């Protein structure tokens with residue numbers, strides 16, 4: 001088996017994984033592996049995406065019920081009803097969504113490729129879901145598109161408030177502020193950089209600055225500190241924890257490997273439709 005882990009996983013889980021990455025990097029990596037089994041240390045929608053892209057493989061998730069609160073904010077039925085209000089609109093869906101929602105979408109995006117994918121779409125009128133924050137971050141940069149937003153958000157990233165950002169910037173005046181675009185717009189506009197987890201890690205490594213305030217889930221601190229031992233990182237708040245990401249433990253990985261536990265399955269008709277939208281992302285996001 002190959003073990004992959006999202007950057008929000010516990011430090012010890014990241015340490016044993018064959019590959020650690022953001023949602024986009026992990027979904028691409030899994031398609032190119034020779035192993036027949038993928039152990040996906042992350043949340044449900046990530047493991048589901050790996051299964052949809054590699055249906056011939058066995059995809060296991062170490063813990064059952066590791067969902068994403070934002071993905072749960074939209075169902076396929078709700079999306080079908082919403083589309084009726086906007087005839088002719090294309091649906092661009094954040095990868096943080098269920099397989100059934102992806103199956104009702106035209107293209108999938110991740111935080112690292114959303115701008116490129118949306119700019120590359122021939123359609124001007126677009127429904128974007130479920131994250132209103134990533135959606136408005138992209139819409140601001142694509143004035144040529146007419147983007148309608150679904151009203152979802154990430155409860156973890158929403159913990160970051162503008163006043164707290166202003167305070168911490170006063171405490172560390174030399175630090176650059178790096179945030180995930182799932183943060184609210186009033187936070188993102190104060191940032192020196194807003195991007196995916198991998199984008200944040202790459203930015204910190206390339207920057208000449210020596211101190212950074214980090215506005216995303218605490219899990220990224222592990223890679224940031226490991227890759228940049230001479231730089232200083234301050235997390236916006238120790239409460240920036242995604243509870244479902246933290247459910248995976250080393251014990252759950254061992255149990256999953258020994259017993260083949262928690263196999264991901266996606267109904268074939270749903271998987272086929274969702275795969276079209278995911279493949280369009282891989283094509284436009286190249």
Ligand code: 13P
Nearest residue numbers: 022023110111112196197
């Ligand atoms: P990335 O696309 O940066 O991996 O983020 C996924 C996610 O769930 C952030 O909350």
Ligand code: SF4
Nearest residue numbers: 068069070154156242
């Ligand atoms: Fe979902 Fe937020 Fe957790 Fe990311 S951090 S997996 S968006 S709940």
